[in-house]
Amino acid sequence: MSPYQSLREEVYEANLTLPKRGLVLYTFGNVSGIDRRAGVVAIKPSGVPYEDLQPADIVVVDLDNQIVAGKLRPSSDTLTHLLLYAHFPAVGGVCHTHSTYAVAWSQAMRAIPNLGTTHADHLTAAVPCTEVMTDEMIRGNYELATGHQILNVFRDQQLSYREVEMVLVACHGPFTWGKNPAKAVYNSAVLEELARMAQLTLSINPAVAPIKQALVDKHYFRKHGSNAYYGQEGY
Amino acid sequence: MSPYQSLREEVYEANLTLPKRGLVLYTFGNVSGIDRRAGVVAIKPSGVPYEDLQPADIVVVDLDNQIVAGKLRPSSDTLTHLLLYAHFPAVGGVCHTHSTYAVAWSQAMRAIPNLGTTHADHLTAAVPCTEVMTDEMIRGNYELATGHQILNVFRDQQLSYREVEMVLVACHGPFTWGKNPAKAVYNSAVLEELARMAQLTLSINPAVAPIKQALVDKHYFRKHGSNAYYGQEGY
Amino acid sequence: MSPYQSLREEVYEANLTLPKRGLVLYTFGNVSGIDRRAGVVAIKPSGVPYEDLQPADIVVVDLDNQIVAGKLRPSSDTLTHLLLYAHFPAVGGVCHTHSTYAVAWSQAMRAIPNLGTTHADHLTAAVPCTEVMTDEMIRGNYELATGHQILNVFRDQQLSYREVEMVLVACHGPFTWGKNPAKAVYNSAVLEELARMAQLTLSINPAVAPIKQALVDKHYFRKHGSNAYYGQEGY
Amino acid sequence: MSPYQSLREEVYEANLTLPKRGLVLYTFGNVSGIDRRAGVVAIKPSGVPYEDLQPADIVVVDLDNQIVAGKLRPSSDTLTHLLLYAHFPAVGGVCHTHSTYAVAWSQAMRAIPNLGTTHADHLTAAVPCTEVMTDEMIRGNYELATGHQILNVFRDQQLSYREVEMVLVACHGPFTWGKNPAKAVYNSAVLEELARMAQLTLSINPAVAPIKQALVDKHYFRKHGSNAYYGQEGY
Numbered sequence: 001m002s003p004y005q006s007l008r009e010e011v012y013e014a015n016l017t018l019p020k021r022g023l024v025l026y027t028f029g030n031v032s033g034i035d036r037r038a039g040v041v042a043i044k045p046s047g048v049p050y051e052d053l054q055p056a057d058i059v060v061v062d063l064d065n066q067i068v069a070g071k072l073r074p075s076s077d078t079l080t081h082l083l084l085y086a087h088f089p090a091v092g093g094v095c096h097t098h099s100t101y102a103v104a105w106s107q108a109m110r111a112i113p114n115l116g117t118t119h120a121d122h123l124t125a126a127v128p129c130t131e132v133m134t135d136e137m138i139r140g141n142y143e144l145a146t147g148h149q150i151l152n153v154f155r156d157q158q159l160s161y162r163e164v165e166m167v168l169v170a171c172h173g174p175f176t177w178g179k180n181p182a183k184a185v186y187n188s189a190v191l192e193e194l195a196r197m198a199q200l201t202l203s204i205n206p207a208v209a210p211i212k213q214a215l216v217d218k219h220y221f222r223k224h225g226s227n228a229y230y231g232q233e234g235y
Numbered sequence: 236m237s238p239y240q241s242l243r244e245e246v247y248e249a250n251l252t253l254p255k256r257g258l259v260l261y262t263f264g265n266v267s268g269i270d271r272r273a274g275v276v277a278i279k280p281s282g283v284p285y286e287d288l289q290p291a292d293i294v295v296v297d298l299d300n301q302i303v304a305g306k307l308r309p310s311s312d313t314l315t316h317l318l319l320y321a322h323f324p325a326v327g328g329v330c331h332t333h334s335t336y337a338v339a340w341s342q343a344m345r346a347i348p349n350l351g352t353t354h355a356d357h358l359t360a361a362v363p364c365t366e367v368m369t370d371e372m373i374r375g376n377y378e379l380a381t382g383h384q385i386l387n388v389f390r391d392q393q394l395s396y397r398e399v400e401m402v403l404v405a406c407h408g409p410f411t412w413g414k415n416p417a418k419a420v421y422n423s424a425v426l427e428e429l430a431r432m433a434q435l436t437l438s439i440n441p442a443v444a445p446i447k448q449a450l451v452d453k454h455y456f457r458k459h460g461s462n463a464y465y466g467q468e469g470y
Numbered sequence: 471m472s473p474y475q476s477l478r479e480e481v482y483e484a485n486l487t488l489p490k491r492g493l494v495l496y497t498f499g500n501v502s503g504i505d506r507r508a509g510v511v512a513i514k515p516s517g518v519p520y521e522d523l524q525p526a527d528i529v530v531v532d533l534d535n536q537i538v539a540g541k542l543r544p545s546s547d548t549l550t551h552l553l554l555y556a557h558f559p560a561v562g563g564v565c566h567t568h569s570t571y572a573v574a575w576s577q578a579m580r581a582i583p584n585l586g587t588t589h590a591d592h593l594t595a596a597v598p599c600t601e602v603m604t605d606e607m608i609r610g611n612y613e614l615a616t617g618h619q620i621l622n623v624f625r626d627q628q629l630s631y632r633e634v635e636m637v638l639v640a641c642h643g644p645f646t647w648g649k650n651p652a653k654a655v656y657n658s659a660v661l662e663e664l665a666r667m668a669q670l671t672l673s674i675n676p677a678v679a680p681i682k683q684a685l686v687d688k689h690y691f692r693k694h695g696s697n698a699y700y701g702q703e704g705y
Numbered sequence: 706m707s708p709y710q711s712l713r714e715e716v717y718e719a720n721l722t723l724p725k726r727g728l729v730l731y732t733f734g735n736v737s738g739i740d741r742r743a744g745v746v747a748i749k750p751s752g753v754p755y756e757d758l759q760p761a762d763i764v765v766v767d768l769d770n771q772i773v774a775g776k777l778r779p780s781s782d783t784l785t786h787l788l789l790y791a792h793f794p795a796v797g798g799v800c801h802t803h804s805t806y807a808v809a810w811s812q813a814m815r816a817i818p819n820l821g822t823t824h825a826d827h828l829t830a831a832v833p834c835t836e837v838m839t840d841e842m843i844r845g846n847y848e849l850a851t852g853h854q855i856l857n858v859f860r861d862q863q864l865s866y867r868e869v870e871m872v873l874v875a876c877h878g879p880f881t882w883g884k885n886p887a888k889a890v891y892n893s894a895v896l897e898e899l900a901r902m903a904q905l906t907l908s909i910n911p912a913v914a915p916i917k918q919a920l921v922d923k924h925y926f927r928k929h930g931s932n933a934y935y936g937q938e939g940y
Contacts, residue, residue: 025894025895025898026891026894026895027936028823045937046935046936046937047935047936047937048937072937073934073936073937076927076934076935098822098823100898100901100902100905101905103821103823103902103906104902104905104906104908104909105909106821107820107821107902107903107906107913108906108909108910108913109910109913110909110910115342115406116338116341116342116406116407116408117333117406117407117408118263118333118338118408132917133920135917135919138917138919138920138923139919139923142923142927171820171821171822171916171920172821172822173821173822173823186261189260189261190260190261193260193335196335197335197338197339197342198342199905199908199909200335200336200339200434201338201339201342201343202909203339203434203438203908204339204340204343204345204434204437205343205344205345208342208343208344211406212367212370212373214370214373214374215368215373215406218373218374218377222311222377229281229308229311230281230282230311231262231281231282231308232280232281232282232283232307232308350577350641351573351576351577351641351642351643352568352641352642352643353498353568353573353643421496424495424496425495425496428495428570431570432570432573432574432577433577435570435571435574435669436573436574436577436578438574438669438673439574439575439578439580439669439672440578440579440580443577443578443579446641447602447605447608449605449608449609450603450608450641453608453609453612457546457612464516464543464546465516465517465546466497466516466517466543467515467516467517467518467542467543585812585876586808586811586812586876586877586878587876587877587878588733588803588808588878656731659730659731660730660731663730663805666805667805667808667809667812668812670805670806670809670904671808671809671812671813673809673904673908674809674810674813674815674904674907675813675814675815678812678813678814681876682837682840682843684840684843684844685838685843685876688843688844688847692781692847699778699781700751700752700781701732701751701752701778702750702751702752702753702777702778
């Protein structure tokens with residue numbers, strides 16, 4: 001039995017959730033998970049359809065992107081995932097999709113404003129959108145540069161990756177993360193719904209403004225932190 | 236056998252209808268039912284996924300929100316439900332969702348105008364939208380205040396909760412009710428469709444006005460009241 | 471065996487197609503069929519959910535709307551169907567739904583312009599939209615008046631009910647018809663798709679104009695009339 | 706056993722993918738495949754519902770559109786397919802649908818701009834839209850003229866059919882192609898998603914411009930050509 005079997009199965013299951021939740025067409029998305037003690041990341045192989053995927057197909061790489069286990073090539077986005085793991089130490093899973101509404105906001109190069117409590121239940125700020133990359137970044141190590149664009153927008157806007165677990169890469173699409181691969185996928189599904197709600201809200205009332213800070217705080221801290229009272233112990 | 240078993244099963248079934256009708260993502264909604272003779276309300280437990288839910292998980296509280304039966308924490312929105320039951324004496328079930336189009340109108344802070352007979356078949360007025368809460372209300376007993384915002388908009392607009400069984404809470408989402416939990420869910424599904432039809436109608440003709448009163452009356456009273464001639468006896 | 475069994479089964483099957491095609495929510499639609507030799511129309515009973523419907527529930531009425539067979543109340547829209555049968559002698563089935571996009575155009579009180587070949591494959595004109603009824607019509611025999619509004623728009627625009635098998639009733643929704651109940655439902659599904667395509671087309675290019683007459687003629691007569699060359703004999 | 710059995714089965718399977726991917730209503734689409742050594746094209750029969758289709762129903766024609774095998778009439782669009790095969794020598798499959806969003810752009814007579822990496826992953830240019838046909842072309846050999854309109858837009862815009870495997874026919878809808886019938890259908894599904902993403906992007910930010918050339922090149926050549934590093938050998 002491979003020493004990475006449980007990590008691979010966890011990552012495999014999280015990847016299969018993408019088509020079930022309607023977040024991907026064909027192979028347009030990937031999920032990874034990290035075992036920080038072992039120093040390895042397991043990730044979807046590049047270009048393999050979800051319906052063909054087996055747990056043993058999940059590629060295991062070390063933190064320098066060297067393949068440790070698996071016969072297939074890892075996702076072409078692996079370097080982006082690795083950079084996020086390196087800078088976001090509490091993160092256990094990362095997810096990237098081309099889900100329709102989140103891509104539309106990314107292509108529109110607009111942050112998704114916090115327009116209601118569905119948004120505030122999950123994050124305290126607008127979903128940030130990165131700057132467009134320079135030509136030099138694109139022609140250099142593109143996937144690493146994608147990760148740096150994400151780090152840059154979090155630095156520039158002084159955002160916490162623990163309170164904002166999602167981002168839009170301009171002209172591209174969303175990345176999300178969480179304590180494990182399943183939570184990263186959960187955040188991708190939530191982001192897609194927030195993106196859809198915001199697009200519809202603006203079509204009904206183009207002049208709408210973000211909700212007031214008291215409402216953001218109320219909903220976010222109802223679900224997060226030591227005073228949270230939503231949900232059950234152990235869920 | 237629990238004395239509340241039939242109420243719990245009714246509330247359980249109504250909650251399961253939410254994902255079947257596409258009205259919820261993950262745990263974003265809850266249905267309750269009341270037994271007015273016993274003085275108890277049964278409601279979904281907070282944060283439990285619908286696919287994991289069992290009838291015995293449904294929490295039973297008294298009208299002061301004290302748990303009477305059940306091992307789980309009740310929905311964080313329970314106080315809103317209880318206030319509606321207290322002020323709307325003919326109501327037997329209450330439903331709250333974050334369904335996409337109804338949320339979009341709530342976030343747009345716009346009442347849904349009565350633009351056609353699908354709307355008039357179900358209610359005589361625009362679907363009202365509450366005022367935004369003050370910071371004091373948000374920082375106080377928020378869920379109770381949510382209920383008061385609903386009562387306030389019904390009072391201010393002189394609406395009957397029997398003729399208008401749905402409301403939008405500004406920046407948040409819809410609440411609906413009815414003679415029993417299943418009817419409350421029915422109203423949530425109808426509201427979502429009315430919200431979608433109205434958004435599309437305005438995108439085709441932004442200058443459209445609400446329908447004439449004679450048409451409202453005709454359709455509403457075709458289905459409601461002593462002269463109704465829609466449907467069958469006993470349905 | 472009822473003398474109307476085959477008609478009832480045909481109407482029953484056509485009604486069940488409505489939820490399968492996503493054209494109805496709950497009980498928001500009805501299909502009928504006529505046996506012109508027997509002088510009877512079979513129609514869905516009012517307010518009965520499709521999943522509960524049985525062939526024996528289909529109500530048979532004569533052309534004066536007197537029940538000939540069946541224990542339930544016929545659709546509240548029966549008089550509209552009967553008027554269409556009386557004035558459109560080649561029609562064998564009529565369908566009424568509240569499908570989302572067709573209702574949106576009805577509520578917008580706009581005819582659906584002929585913007586492409588999908589439309590021209592099925593009809594030679596814009597999908598007409600009736601005038602709004604006067605208060606007198608609404609307060610009188612409303613369902614009969616609904617039928618008259620349809621006849622009026624066909625008369626005023628000099629449309630052939632054989633070349634245009636669909637109409638929007640202003641502030642209400644679509645009616646369609648065809649040589650039999652199944653074809654009437656087919657036309658409702660096509661209309662919903664035309665309505666959706668047109669709404670999206672206008673959102674991309676608000677200045678778009680209807681297609682040229684040569685293209686209308688080419689596509690319509692590719693599928694209809696003695697020079698048609700689309701499809702197979704016997705389909 | 707027919708000498709064309711494997712081609713017919715390949716074309717049959719590709720046609721069945723159309724309803725599975727939500728790209729067609731009723732019979733509104735067709736896929737063909739070519740056997741260039743045998744000099745034959747296999748194509749869906751005209752007007753036959755996908756659920757009734759059998760491999761033996763697939764019609765085999767030679768390059769002059771004479772039926773070589775099959776008892777049914779071939780798709781009315783066969784001449785368009787044949788012209789594309791004649792001028793695009795590396796193409797093995799052609800697909801035509803009336804998918805909703807691609808039709809909306811065709812009806813809007815607008816090329817789909819390259820707004821993001823999902824688009825650039827698949828083609829290097831905007832999805833071109835043909836000119837509207839003259840009345841003479843429409844009244845002459847219409848289906849052949851449809852093919853010529855496609856060739857014309859590729860010639861006028863100096864596009865490579867190998868780098869741009871999709872086109873919008875103005876007022877009509879999309880045609881796509883690829884190395885085999887399955888790849889042609891894949892391109893139809895991708896086009897529909899690109900069309901949807903672009904419509905939503907413009908609704909969020911009407912002033913958005915196409916992405917920079919460096920990003921187009923990066924994403925396209927990540928997946929195509931000798932330096933591609935996306936996917937697996939043999940997929």
